Amino acid sequence: MSSTAAPIGVAGLGLISPLGHTLEAFQAKVMAGESAVGPWPLNLPGIDPVVLPLARCDFNDTAVRTPSRVPADRGTSMALTAALAAWAASGLDMATLDAERVGLYWGSGMAGAHSFDASCHTLYAEHKRLRPTTVLSTMPNAAVAEISLQLGIRGPSLTYACACASSAVAIGEALRALRGGWIDVAVVGGHESMLSPGVLASWQAMRVMAPTGPEGSLAASACRPFSADRHGFAMGEGAAALVLESPAHAQARGAQHTLCLSGYATNSDARHISQPDAAGQVRAMQAALRDAGLQPQDIGYVNAHGTATQAGDRAEAESLQTVFGERGVAVSSTKAIHGHLLGAGGAMELVVALQALASGQVPPTAHLSEADPAFALDLVQGAARAVPGLRHAMSNSFAFGGTNAVLIASRV
Numbered sequence: 001m002s003s004t005a006a007p008i009g010v011a012g013l014g015l016i017s018p019l020g021h022t023l024e025a026f027q028a029k030v031m032a033g034e035s036a037v038g039p040w041p042l043n044l045p046g047i048d049p050v051v052l053p054l055a056r057c058d059f060n061d062t063a064v065r066t067p068s069r070v071p072a073d074r075g076t077s078m079a080l081t082a083a084l085a086a087w088a089a090s091g092l093d094m095a096t097l098d099a100e101r102v103g104l105y106w107g108s109g110m111a112g113a114h115s116f117d118a119s120c121h122t123l124y125a126e127h128k129r130l131r132p133t134t135v136l137s138t139m140p141n142a143a144v145a146e147i148s149l150q151l152g153i154r155g156p157s158l159t160y161a162c163a164c165a166s167s168a169v170a171i172g173e174a175l176r177a178l179r180g181g182w183i184d185v186a187v188v189g190g191h192e193s194m195l196s197p198g199v200l201a202s203w204q205a206m207r208v209m210a211p212t213g214p215e216g217s218l219a220a221s222a223c224r225p226f227s228a229d230r231h232g233f234a235m236g237e238g239a240a241a242l243v244l245e246s247p248a249h250a251q252a253r254g255a256q257h258t259l260c261l262s263g264y265a266t267n268s269d270a271r272h273i274s275q276p277d278a279a280g281q282v283r284a285m286q287a288a289l290r291d292a293g294l295q296p297q298d299i300g301y302v303n304a305h306g307t308a309t310q311a312g313d314r315a316e317a318e319s320l321q322t323v324f325g326e327r328g329v330a331v332s333s334t335k336a337i338h339g340h341l342l343g344a345g346g347a348m349e350l351v352v353a354l355q356a357l358a359s360g361q362v363p364p365t366a367h368l369s370e371a372d373p374a375f376a377l378d379l380v381q382g383a384a385r386a387v388p389g390l391r392h393a394m395s396n397s398f399a400f401g402g403t404n405a406v407l408i409a410s411r412v
Contacts, residue, residue, distance in 0.1 A: 005291055007410055008178045009250050009257030011092065011185075012243035013351055014085025016078040018055035018236050018338050021085075027355050031384040033366035035337040037223060037234040039216025042200050050204060051212045053222035053234035054195055055339030061193075067149040070136045073115040075108065075193035078239035079143035080150060083187055086241035087151060091255075092185060099154040103183040104144055105174035106159050107166030107190035109343030109399075110199065112138035117196035143191055155183050161343070164305070165266070166190055167240070168346025168397035168405035172264035174244055184249040191239035192344040200235065208232050208309055221367040223340075225306035225333035226313050226379055228372045233307045236339020240347035259354050262392070263292025263408030274400050276312055281319035284404035285394065289323075292392070292408045296324050299408070300390040301362045303349045305398045306333025307340055316398065317375040328378040330387060336366040346397040350407055353393040357411040360390050 015021065018036035019029040029036070040054040057078065064077035072080070094102070115137040122128050136142065141159040148157045156177065160170040167190025174186040194200075203209055210222035210232035223234040250257060265287030269280035289296060302324075305316055320331060334352050335341075341348050356362045361384045368381050390411070397405045 005179060005293065006247055007260035007262040008175050009245045009247065010242055010259045010261065010354060011245045011255065011257060012086040012090030014082045014089060015238065015240040015348065015351060016057055016059055016082050017238040017348060018057050023355065029337065030334055030352055030363045031361060033337060033364045035220045035366055037220050037337065037339055039212050039219035042197065042204065044197055044201055047201060051216040052200060052204065053210050053212050053219045055234055055236035056195060057238055066146045068146060070133045072146065073112045073137050073142060075111060075114065075191045076143045076146055078193055079106065079191035080146050082189060082239035082241040083147045084150065086243050087187065090243035092243065094152050097185065099152050101155055101184045102153050103155040103174060103177055103186040104148050104153045104157040105170040105186055105188045106144045107162065107170035107343050107346065108140065108143065108159065108192055109161060109163045109166050110192065110194045111140045112142055113194035113199050114196045117198040120198065147187065151187065153187065162403040163399035163401050164342050164345055165397040165399035165403045165405040166343035166346065168407055169266055169403065171242065171347060171350065172266060172405060172407060175261050175264050178244055178246045184246050186244045187241060188244055189239065189241035189347040190344040192342045193237040195235060195237050203235060210234060210308065223308045223336045224367045225308040225336055225365050226317065226371055226375055226377065227368050228370045230308040230310065230313060232309055233335060233340040236341045238341050238344055238348060240344060240351050258412050259357055260410050260412060261407060262410040263288040263294065264406065265291055266403065266405040269402035269404065271402060273402065276315040276398050278315040278318040280402065280404050281316060281398055282322045284406045285319065285323045288394065288406035288408050294392060294408065297327060298392050299329050299394050300387050301353065301356055301393040302329050302331045303353045303393065303395045304331050304333045305396045306335055306365065308335065316396065317377055321376050330362050330380050330385060331377050332363055332365040332380040334363055346395065346405060350395045350409060353395045353409045357390060357393055357409060360388065361386050
């Protein structure tokens with residue numbers, strides 16, 4: 001690794017996911033390739049009824065009490081719950097920290113989507129007045145506000161909205177702030193909960209969601225990344241949080257972290273608002289490797305963006321082949337089972353990569369029976385694979401708008 005870009009320790013993890021709300025439950029289902037995707041009917045006036053593949057969380061957001069007392073969006077409730085779990089796992093105590101040197105870096109593509117959709121219905125369908133707290137529930141930084149209020153964070157509290165790369169960018173920018181010595185500790189991650197009628201109708205109109213078969217009978221296996229018969233993704237929801245800590249701060253309190261973040265890069269394709277560009281992805285992966293002081297052969301696993309769209313998988317397969325060459329690297333996409341978490345995807349999939357480093361096993365791409373013959377990739381199929389000596393893993397997030405973000409995690 002680069003001597004000038006020190007790895008940053010991972011002190012705690014927390015999540016709310018369609019696969020469970022503890023690391024143990026999440027890890028077990030990821031490694032087993034157990035799908036949380038199911039059929040969900042969308043039937044709105046004026047459009048044809050359709051059954052969509054969705055991965056919903058078993059999560060009672062109405063039971064979450066926010067420190068502001070403002071009625072929270074479902075996504076904000078998930079974010080707050082995941083962040084508090086990560087903070088508890090870190091063992092850190094704000095009473096012993098300089099709160100001005102604790103930062104909060106968070107990502108979401110469409111924060112407040114549920115609240116905004118509900119407000120539109122109240123205003124235009126029911127013709128009723130809106131709550132005076134509507135703006136506070138729907139503003140993009142609502143989750144950051146609640147988390148910082150709850151934990152007493154007084155350092156930089158920033159929200160990033162970069163579509164599907166949002167939380168990956170947030171985590172990477174926190175990594176830079178910690179390396180730069182601007183802060184000692186950072187709470188990072190992202191959330192997304194946009195499984196509301198209006199938003200789902202918008203995604204359905206783009207024709208990027210996978211068909212579910214007669215009456216939704218094929219919903220569980222509808223998302224098939226890198227498959228020859230892939231037809232689109234399944235939508236998901238959830239939140240994932242990490243607590244990051246600088247090496248100097250960890251040493252001062254006698255803490256040792258076996259997992260860390262070692263590399264990050266972000267760039268823009270500047271080519272098309274929705275079509276991915278393999279060349280831009282290559283530049284991002286190569287820049288992340290340079291940032292970590294690593295070579296392609298040092299990476300033992302890539303958690304791919306892998307959305308199961310025709311264009312997306314094709315571009316990523318090309319970029320992976322360019323970066324890793326004939327030797328290749330073990331590749332899988334877990335979106336097949338937890339759905340596309342959009343702004344939360346980078347954080348959730350980084351957790352997958354970190355758990356792979358901790359266990360020495362990498363998860364399979366579920367529902368992948370016949371890979372696209374055009375892809376010269378070492379795809380993990382069927383079952384989890386042991387990777388002896390696994391030390392470095394890459395997580396890719398490639399977003400609408402052309403934003404690419406790549407994170408590299410390492411085991412010390």
